[in-house]
Structure formats: C-alpha cells, structure tokens
C-alpha cells in the first residue's frame with residue numbers, strides 16, 4: 001500500500017498552527033486560545049522564515065504531502081493561511097499530485113474561506129467533528145454543535161474539496177455504544193472519504209482528567225469502550241470505510257498519505273512550535289514557546305540520531321499500527337535478521353489466540369490485536385533480540 005515507495009527523495013512537510021477558539025477539556029496539544037490576528041501574522045511570518053531557511057537542504061527532494069495541523073489552522077484568516085502555502089510553493093518542489101491538508105474545526109471557516117483555500121492549492125480537509133451528540137460535545141468542552149460540523153462539511157464540498165476526513169472520538173463521558181454508532185451513521189451520511197476514530201485518552205493535567213479523577217465526570221467502562229471500538233469497525237466497514245490503521249478508515253485510495261509517511265518511517269520536516277521532524281536520519285522537535293519561535297530563537301528542545309535498535313523498535317511499533325502489518329522480507333533486508341525467528345517466542349501466544357495473523361509473508365495485528373496493541377507492543381519491545 002505504501003504510496004511513497006516509488007518516489008525518490010520525497011519528503012512530507014508538517015506546519016503547526018497553534019491557535020484555537022477555546023481549549024477543549026481533554027486537550028494537551030500545543031494550542032493557544034484567542035484570535036489575535038497580529039500574533040497570527042507574526043507567527044506565519046516566522047513559519048515562512050523557516051520554510052525559506054530549510055529549503056536549500058531539501059533542494060533535491062520533492063514534497064508530496066503538506067499538512068497544516070494544530071490547533072485550528074482554519075482559525076487563521078484564509079488569505080493568511082493561503083499565504084503560508086504560497087510560501088511552500090515558492091521555496092519547494094511540490095509534486096503535481098501532492099496531498100495538501102488543513103485541519104479544520106466546525107464553524108471556523110465558511111464556503112468563501114474554503115474557496116480561498118481550495119484556490120491556493122489545499123485539496124484535503126480534516127475536520128474535527130468528534131460526536132453527533134450535543135451533550136457529549138459539551139462534556140468534552142467542544143464549542144460546536146453537530147449541525148455546525150454538517151454545515152462545514154457541505155460548505156467545503158461545495159467549495160471543491162472532494163477529499164474530506166472527519167475525526168470522531170469514542171469512550172467519551174455520557175457516550176454509549178448506541179450513541180457512538182449513531183455518530184458514525186450521521187458522519188457517514190456526509191460526503192467523507194476518510195475517518196479517524198480515536199479513543200479518548202485522559203492526559204494528565206487536563207481539566208477532563210481532573211474531573212474524572214475527582215469522580216465528577218464518568219467515562220464509559222472498559223467493556224462499553226471495547227464494544228464501541230469493535231462496533232465502530234464493523235459499522236464503518238459496512239459503509240465502505242475500511243480500516244487501514246488502528247484508528248483510521250478510508251474509502252479505497254483515500255488513505256492519508258501524510259500520516260502514512262509517519263507509519264512507514266519516511267522523512268518529514270515539521271516547522272512551527274511543537275513540530276517534530278525526521279530528516280536525514282535525525283530527529284528533532286520544537287518546544288511550545290511561541291514568542292521565542294516568533295523572535296527567531298532556536299526552540300529545538302530535542303535532537304537525536306536513533307541507533308539501529310531504536311529504529312528497529314520504532315519500525316515494529318509503527319508498522320504494527322497498520323492493518324497490512326510487517327513485511328517480513330523487508331524486515332530482514334533492513335535489519336539482517338528473520339522477523340519471525342527473532343520474535344516467535346514472544347508472538348506465538350498472540351498468534352494462537354487470534355490477536356495476530358501471519359499470511360503472505362506478513363505479520364499483522366487483527367482488530368482484536370489492535371485493541372490490546374499496547375500490551376503486545378510492550379512485550380515485543382521488551383523481548384531480547
């Protein structure tokens with residue numbers, strides 16, 4: 001399935017836009033609340049500065065995916081967001097069929113704004129729908145209603161976006177399996193080509209985590225959450241959205257090419273606060289310090305060159321997120337050892353219990369395996385090789 005395999009020296013670009021209208025109760029992403037247009041202007045100027053600065057190092061690369069994530073990129077005035085993409089086009093070689101995505105939250109852009117973005121070259125939107133149930137949305141601090149999400153999807157479609165992804169969540173306060181399936185039904189009635197379904201994670205330090213710890217908010221128990229996960233996979237399959245990764249589903253040919261780069265371990269450059277890169281064998285990531293970033297200080301807070309063992313562990317972790325799993329032939333080419341001989345002692349019990357499948361030279365998790373993937377991966381990564 002790897003769409004990047006044939007592209008010599010291709011690279012993905014990630015640009016972080018850290019502004020949101022308000023802070024969702026579960027969120028620990030790097031985002032700042034408010035629509036301070038002057039700050040947005042300064043921040044996008046800093047992004048363009050970095051785009052220009054990195055361009056000479058990537059002169060012999062083709063950029064085939066560009067992803068504006070956040071935060072809420074569509075909170076920027078559309079012309080400002082378009083100007084950053086212009087800057088990408090003017091400094092990098094962009095492939096003719098590049099996938100160019102902006103994350104978007106409901107009711108942060110209208111049809112006119114989407115038309116500006118479409119004309120600028122964006123061809124994919126990832127929209128944070130999360131739930132079709134107003135009480136669930138309120139319980140996690142989302143500002144929009146489902147009707148806003150529906151309107152946003154249709155406005156984007158009318159503006160010429162044919163590749164539309166929706167994010168939904170399960171395991172939310174007040175949510176039941178029935179209400180989750182109802183959300184999926186409502187979302188599938190929209191013209192979406194891709195869907196990401198994430199389990200709620202209670203990140204330490206977030207208001208929702210505190211509320212749950214204090215017993216003031218309840219979340220569904222393990223059994224109910226599991227029923228949502230498996231019910232969701234079945235339902236989406238019946239609607240033509242096939243699972244291709246633990247949390248991602250797509251109509252054929254609409255898998256997220258940018259996210260596949262992460263899972264395949266292909267190079268990408270991330271710019272902006274909190275952005276991470278994997279380039280020329282090196283990993284580096286930026287801090288959240290927006291003012292320092294704007295003023296041009298070096299905000300790199302992590303830099304490392306993973307050794308072979310780290311690369312191998314990461315390969316195992318990322319490939320096993322994908323339904324296609326590990327290509328055992330590729331593994332031995334890359335790491336000079338047989339995958340199955342190296343790990344069969346650890347993995348055979350999972351294979352026998354139906355959590356893994358080995359077929360046609362591949363080893364992959366089944367949906368049941370995905371559900372306990374943390375457990376399987378921790379066993380695998382602790383296993384001496």
Ligand code: SF4
Nearest residue numbers: 020023024027070071
């Ligand atoms: S919209 Fe996304 S990035 Fe912004 S606060 Fe909510 S979860 Fe965080």
